Amino acid sequence: METQQAPTTGRKRMPRAERERQILAVAEQVFAADGYQGTSMDDIAARVGLSKPMLYEYFGSKEGLLLACLQRAKRELLEATTVAAAGAATPEQLLHDCLLAFFKFSDDHAQAWALLRNESAVPSSSVSSELESIRMQQMEFTSGLMSAARPDLDPVQLEAFAEAIIGACERLALWRDRRPEITAEQATGHLMALFAPSLTPAP
Structure with missing residues (x-):
């Protein structure tokens, strides 16, 4: 007797990591x-194609x-x-390429950097701590790069x-909000004019 396979219905379940x-x-x-x-969790849930309770199951809250x-981010x-740092052949190129990577990344992740420049928009100690951890991460990364370029510095x-450098990047990102015609490449050039001399050890 031949058995019949029940037809499959519905969409294929997306793996959790991909859904996140x-x-x-x-x-x-x-x-x-x-x-x-x-921002409404209802709107995000609708755009993703999930129920709002499922969205809360993934992340707990809007915060x-x-x-x-x-x-x-x-x-x-x-x-x-x-x-960017891995592809640099000189200290000057290292600084240039990392600055450019920052400005291009900030263009692609506007919300994260808008919050970085205006933390009062989200009155939350958890969010403030996460934003500061981004600054500290990049400060430590930059310090490591500077150490390689200027081993004479304490x-x-x-x-x-x-x-x-990190503070200047944030301020130029804010300046670019007021001057949207300034490209990531131009912002990088301005900071290079300011900081590139510091890559050369004093005689």
Whole structure:
């Protein structure tokens, strides 16, 4: 007797990691467009094709979803600047390529950097801590690069230089909000004119 296989119905279940990536991509777009306060979990759930309870099951809350977006941006920023650093042949190219990677990345992740420049938009200690951890990550990364380029500098000087570079990047990102015609390449050129002399040890 021949047996018949029951037909399959419905969509194939998406693996959790892939679903999380999809949610974070959509959430970042919505946060960027509507701001944190104006973002609705209903809207994000509808765009992803999930129920709102399922969205809460993944991230717990709207703040939890924002934190996950920031944590992803933190990882990807370090990856982008690390890749840029790996291809540099000189200290000047190293600084140039890492600055350019930062500005291009900030263009692609507008919400994360808008929050970095205006932390009062989200009155949350968890979000503030995550934003500061992004700064500290990049400060330590920059300090390590400076150490390779300027082994004559002591640890305090390296930390000061790195803090100055990270602070300047944030301020230029804010300036570019007011001057949208300034490209990532132009912003990089301005900072290179300021910081490139510091790559040459004093005689």
